[in-house]
Amino acid sequence: MKKKVLRTIMVFGTMIVMSACTGKGSTESSTAAGSPASSPQNVSDNRDAGIKVAAVLALGGLGDGSLSDAINSGLEQAKAELGATVQLVEPKEIAEYKEHFAELARSEEYDLIIGGGFDQSEAIATVAAAFPNQKFLLVDSGIDNDTNVTSISYANNERSFVVGAIAGMMTKNNKVGVIGGADAPFIHNCVAGYIAGAQYANPDVEVSVKYTNSWSDTTLAKEISLAMYDTGVDIIYNQCGGAGLGIYSAAEDNNFYAIGTDTNQNGLSPDHIMCSAISLMGETVFRGIQDEINGMLVPGSELRGFATQGVGYTTDGSNVVIPADVINFADAVIQKIISGELKVPEKLEDVDDFLKSARP
Numbered sequence: 506m507k508k509k510v511l512r513t514i515m516v517f518g519t520m521i522v523m524s525a526c527t528g529k530g531s532t533e534s535s536t537a538a539g540s541p542a543s544s545p546q547n548v549s550d551n552r553d554a555g556i557k558v559a560a561v562l563a564l565g566g567l568g569d570g571s572l573s574d575a576i577n578s579g580l581e582q583a584k585a586e587l588g589a590t591v592q593l594v595e596p597k598e599i600a601e602y603k604e605h606f607a608e609l610a611r612s613e614e615y616d617l618i619i620g621g622g623f624d625q626s627e628a629i630a631t632v633a634a635a636f637p638n639q640k641f642l643l644v645d646s647g648i649d650n651d652t653n654v655t656s657i658s659y660a661n662n663e664r665s666f667v668v669g670a671i672a673g674m675m676t677k678n679n680k681v682g683v684i685g686g687a688d689a690p691f692i693h694n695c696v697a698g699y700i701a702g703a704q705y706a707n708p709d710v711e712v713s714v715k716y717t718n719s720w721s722d723t724t725l726a727k728e729i730s731l732a733m734y735d736t737g738v739d740i741i742y743n744q745c746g747g748a749g750l751g752i753y754s755a756a757e758d759n760n761f762y763a764i765g766t767d768t769n770q771n772g773l774s775p776d777h778i779m780c781s782a783i784s785l786m787g788e789t790v791f792r793g794i795q796d797e798i799n800g801m802l803v804p805g806s807e808l809r810g811f812a813t814q815g816v817g818y819t820t821d822g823s824n825v826v827i828p829a830d831v832i833n834f835a836d837a838v839i840q841k842i843i844s845g846e847l848k849v850p851e852k853l854e855d856v857d858d859f860l861k862s863a864r865p
Contacts, residue, residue: 555588556798559609560619560790561602564720565747566595571767572746572786576621576644578768579790589794602628610636617797619790621645623691624720629654640802642793644786646691647806655802657789660810661691662698663842664782665742666849667818667835668764669702671780672740673710674831675762682713682738684729684752686720686745690852695744697853704860706834713738717745726751734759740779742766753778762825771822779825784816785809812843 560580562573573595583589592615594605602625609618610632620629621644630648633641643656650656672681683699685692700712713736715729726748730741734755741756742764743749749766756763756777765771765781789809796802809815818835820827841847850859 555590556583556616556794557590557592557614558583558617558619558794559592559594559615560621561594561596561605561609561625563622563624563746564596564599567593569721569747570750570765570770570773572621572645575768575784575786576619576790578787579794580619582787582791583794586791587794587798599624603631606632606641607635610639613639616640617642617794617802619644619793621786623687623689626656640797640804642790642797642802644789644793645784647808649806651805653804655793655804656806657793657815658806658808659784659786659815660808660849661695661782661784661816662701662849662851663810664784664816664818665695665698665744666702666705666842666847667838668742668780668782669699669712670706670838671702671818671827671831671835672699672742672764673703673705673707674834675779675827676707676710676740678737678739679707679709680711680713680737681740681742682715682730682733683742684726684733684745684749685714685716686748687718688716692716692744693853694851697850697856699742699744700853701850701856701859702838704856705838705864708860708864717748719748720746722748723751723754727755730755731759734761740764742782743770769819769821771820775822775824777825779823779827780818780820782816782818785814789815810842811839 560576565571565573567573580591584591596602596605606628617640619642623646626646626648629641629643633650633654637653641654643654647656647658681703683696685696696714703710703712713733717725726745730752740762741752743752743766752763753774757774762779763777765778767784770781771778847863850856
């Protein structure tokens with residue numbers, strides 16, 4: 506395997522943007538609270554100097570290289586550039602979400618409370634209805650609330666389609682895989698895009714799909730990866746959040762490739778992660794806080810894809826050489842998605858019909 510740093514490629518619409526690997530989120534100036542009751546007391550004494558924000562992270566917590574770290578990157582930027590005071594909460598179980606959000610809202614300490622991911626949608630919807638004067642920002646999921654919740658979701662099927670196309674062209678065995686964190690529609694959306702992209706680029710490729718039903722069980726993710734590898738799968742796409750660190754460990758042990766998710770994860774295993782499918786969640790958080798400061802944060806839901814510079818992919822930080830023809834194909838696919846020539850399927854049951862009509 507050649508070890509060569511490829512040129513940086515991160516595509517959001519027609520833009521090419523430099524990006525640093527997110528890695529583990531910084532906690533130097535943030536307080537990670539184990540329970541919501543402790544949150545208000547742990548806020549910095551200078552919180553009256555600017556906007557006060559609280560965020561309930563995903564189950565992987567800081568260091569997941571995924572959703573939590575992406576949210577935290579936006580919070581860190583808001584602290585540095587906007588003078589925001591930030592309170593973090595790191596839950597251990599999904600069942601904790603509702604009480605964490607309720608306690609933060611009950612404190613009346615925060616201008617904005619932030620959450621992320623489908624798993625938090627129900628909790629935020631319930632708490633927001635009970636506290637109509639509290640503003641919420643939900644990242645990477647959408648809910649029906651036009652009163653006090655701004656929810657931003659992403660066309661993850663689009664970004665998955667592009668990295669699926671790269672996997673379909675890079676596989677040596679015509680076998681690739683994807684591991685989801687939940688056997689649920691919001692992950693099926695990603696899986697549908699990945700399958701469609703892989704088979705659009707390579708009609709002979711087989712796609713293996715498995716689920717961990719966990720966002721933090723790295724051991725299980727590694728076991729599933731090894732089982733896939735034993736069947737000939739040589740590229741696995743992480744759609745199981747922090748549990749996906751197990752995919753990368755398996756790739757390192759057995760010398761196959763992986764694809765990162767949500768943030769630029771290439772640096773976590775640069776000889777084995779060929780690229781990462783990303784959503785601009787950190788920027789969403791920063792912009793949301795900035796809009797709240799300026800009185801421009803609008804409740805309601807929004808979907809962001811390639812055309813609105815909400816998703817992308819990057820090879821930055823990877824030592825895996827992806828040939829120019831593969832990169833060119835992927836970039837051409839993005840332009841077709843933006844123009845509407847390619848309408849990436851959102852559901853698994855729509856993949857076959859898409860391929861019949863869209864294959865070159």
